[in-house]
């Protein structure tokens with residue numbers, strides 16, 4: 103009897119669910135109905151990836167290791183630009199980072215939760231903003247299903263989703279995208295393309311009304327001057343984060359403009375060919391700015407260990423792009439939640455094995471040099 107009832111809550115079910123979600127660790131802050139957990143527990147990441155491949159091929163081959171090699175030279179889709187070296191450099195720079203195991207201590211459980219701009223989240227990883235992927239990838243999903251999956255899945259895993267937008271899209275598209283953020287009570291970042299401030303400012307009341315966790319502006323899609331950034335910071339009630347920082351100088355200019363956060367990112371290598379990987383740039387930025395401003399980053403995050411590496415290099419929060427895209431195409435919100443929960447479980451295990459009890463205690467001592 104019990105077996106057939108997905109909602110039955112006994113010790114065996116609890117153990118089963120907690121193994122899937124991270125082996126007795128911190129359970130996601132957002133309450134997930136037991137039936138949803140049971141549903142999710144039937145779905146495996148393998149199923150998700152098979153389905154993702156059916157839907158995404160040939161735009162994305164859903165490679166076992168997503169390193170930008172197989173798609174190098176593809177135009178559009180999810181590849182890097184040009185030869186794809188910037189995408190590949192993100193991968194190799196992160197892969198090169200080695201962790202130090204520390205096993206004689208009393209850390210037997212680690213708390214993976216953290217707080218960003220007042221939002222307590224179950225792990226220091228959120229969705230990266232990804233714009234028109236839904237409709238662009240054909241056989242996939244509608245734009246509505248796409249953003250619902252990104253935000254719904256992340257929220258189910260106790261973290262934040264993302265809506266990537268272009269305020270020059272038809273008004274009804276922008277309104278629908280903003281409505282996703284509002285429906286999930288602002289548990290998502292909202293990225294606006296760096297179109298002229300005049301247009302962004304026209305939408306400011308509606309963007310602020312969604313209660314989004316922050317406004318992200320990807321300046322690698324169109325540079326903004328310090329004065330223009332300052333104008334946005336002054337106008338918006340929500341924190342403004344500048345995404346696309348690859349030098350300390352640019353980070354300092356953002357500080358001058360009064361932004362609330364910076365994101366060290368080369369846009370997944372989708373803007374400029376042959377840049378460094380973000381893991382190479384991050385330490386210099388963090389050496390000067392850690393503790394002064396939240397530092398976000400992204401680039402080839404696929405596992406909890408990757409999250410730990412970026413935090414050890416100085417980031418406060420990572421954003422996940424392509425791996426969430428695959429999860430969304432292969433399993434919708436459930437696929438995204440499954441992926442995020444797996445990352446949290448891995449992060450927790452890796453924190454124990456490197457001897458760090460909480461996110462604030464992660465630093466460069468756990469990097470092997």
Ligand SMILES: Cc1cc2nc3c(=O)[nH]c(=O)nc-3n(C[C@H](O)[C@H](O)[C@H](O)COP(=O)(O)O)c2cc1C
Nearest residue numbers: 230231232233266320369370400401402422423424
């Ligand atoms: C299909 C796709 C669409 C994207 N759209 C946006 C966007 O609209 N705004 C933005 O700031 N970044 C966008 N990005 C970049 C991501 O936010 C992120 O910086 C990048 O993908 C790096 O993460 P990853 O290596 O985990 O994919 C997009 C990335 C992909 C793959």
